[in-house]
Amino acid sequence: MTIRSVIAGVGAYLPEKVLTNQELATRVDTSDEWIVERSGIRKRHIAADDQKTSDLAIEAARRALAAAGRDGQDVDLFVVATATPDHTFPATAARVQAALGRPGVPAFDLQAVCSGFVYGLAVVDNFIRAGQAKCAVLVGAETFSRILDWNDRTTCVLFGDGAGAVVLTAEDGKGTTADRGVLSTHLHSDGRHHDMLYVDGGPSSSQTTGHVVMKGKEVFKHAVVNLADAVREALAANNVTIDQVDWLVPHQANKRILDSTAQKLGMDPGKVIVTVQEHANTSAASIPLALHAGVADGRIKPGNLVLLEAMGGGFTWGSALVRM
Ligand code: UT7
Numbered sequence: 001m002t003i004r005s006v007i008a009g010v011g012a013y014l015p016e017k018v019l020t021n022q023e024l025a026t027r028v029d030t031s032d033e034w035i036v037e038r039s040g041i042r043k044r045h046i047a048a049d050d051q052k053t054s055d056l057a058i059e060a061a062r063r064a065l066a067a068a069g070r071d072g073q074d075v076d077l078f079v080v081a082t083a084t085p086d087h088t089f090p091a092t093a094a095r096v097q098a099a100l101g102r103p104g105v106p107a108f109d110l111q112a113v114c115s116g117f118v119y120g121l122a123v124v125d126n127f128i129r130a131g132q133a134k135c136a137v138l139v140g141a142e143t144f145s146r147i148l149d150w151n152d153r154t155t156c157v158l159f160g161d162g163a164g165a166v167v168l169t170a171e172d173g174k175g176t177t178a179d180r181g182v183l184s185t186h187l188h189s190d191g192r193h194h195d196m197l198y199v200d201g202g203p204s205s206s207q208t209t210g211h212v213v214m215k216g217k218e219v220f221k222h223a224v225v226n227l228a229d230a231v232r233e234a235l236a237a238n239n240v241t242i243d244q245v246d247w248l249v250p251h252q253a254n255k256r257i258l259d260s261t262a263q264k265l266g267m268d269p270g271k272v273i274v275t276v277q278e279h280a281n282t283s284a285a286s287i288p289l290a291l292h293a294g295v296a297d298g299r300i301k302p303g304n305l306v307l308l309e310a311m312g313g314g315f316t317w318g319s320a321l322v323r324m
Pocket of ligand 1: 029030031034039114153154217218223253257281283311312
């Protein structure tokens with residue numbers, strides 16, 4: 001018998017305010033045509049002035065718990081993947097736990113930028129399989145609008161705010177790929193590339209929050225290679241072929257990265273969940289937001305084999321194979 005971490009519910013929250021490419025073009029020297037052609041992005045959601053990352057995270061987690069038919073009091077672990085916490089400390093997860101959970105259960109943040117959700121899934125899955133948690137909430141939540149230089153057209157058009165969450169519960173499995181739940185996770189990082197995508201501030205460097213800086217072309221090149229490798233690693237570890245995967249749910253940074261990765265893998269583009277046009281890059285929130293979109297509109301069904309993959313600052317990257 002094997003313990004599996006089963007996704008019992010998925011939730012999402014997007015701030016009300018929508019910022020279109022056309023509106024952005026009135027602020028910086030860009031155009032709807034350029035943004036759509038180079039990234040596939042058409043709009044993004046932006047948190048209200050009084051909304052913090054924890055507010056987005058709490059709402060997404062609340063919705064995931066409702067979808068799972070669970071109460072926050074059932075939860076014995078809260079993890080929030082974010083690069084845009086409310087404060088340097090305490091963890092944003094502590095706010096989520098205080099709003100929804102039982103006092104005393106562990107709550108912590110995890111920082112792997114755009115790979116944060118896949119990293120979080122690996123951490124939570126290991127807690128559950130080690131018997132240290134039975135019902136966990138994992139949230140990816142970001143307010144990237146707060147760390148963008150709104151005068152830098154090379155970055156400010158690419159990101160958005162949002163949160164997505166899953167409830168993971170411990171279930172008995174047989175140890176085969178027919179089991180529901182997380183079947184494998186593979187994580188990587190290569191810190192030699194830390195200056196390709198970073199924030200030029202922080203408590204121990206500038207004592208400021210800083211802004212996103214990216215060498216877009218370089219990141220793009222690494223992303224296509226690393227993501228395809230991470231997917232192949234997941235397939236090989238589980239002895240499954242790409243044709244057996246029902247849905248690819250990638251981190252949503254750029255439609256061209258999604259297309260190139262699918263092409264490299266020989267994957268039917270119709271089996272890729274794409275939300276980047278609606279949400280832009282929401283970093284750690286992008287995979288659970290895309291997962292939620294696929295579940296909510298009925299494309300992703302119970303029993304489907306779903307492959308998640310992400311790549312972000314660090315560099316960090318990874319994949320997870322999950323049977324819903
Ligand atoms: O989530 C973490 C992972 N992040 C990513 O995966 C992002 C990866 N990178 C990308 O998605 C793409 O590289 C970008 C969308 C950032 C840029 O696309 P690109 O095709 O690599 O364009 P580029 O950076 O080579 O820029 C092409 C031109 C430049 O002008 P010149 O030098 O050719 O005259 C830029 O100055 O486009 C210009 N440009 C813009 N023009 C209009 C850059 N940003 C803009 C803009 N509007 N917003």
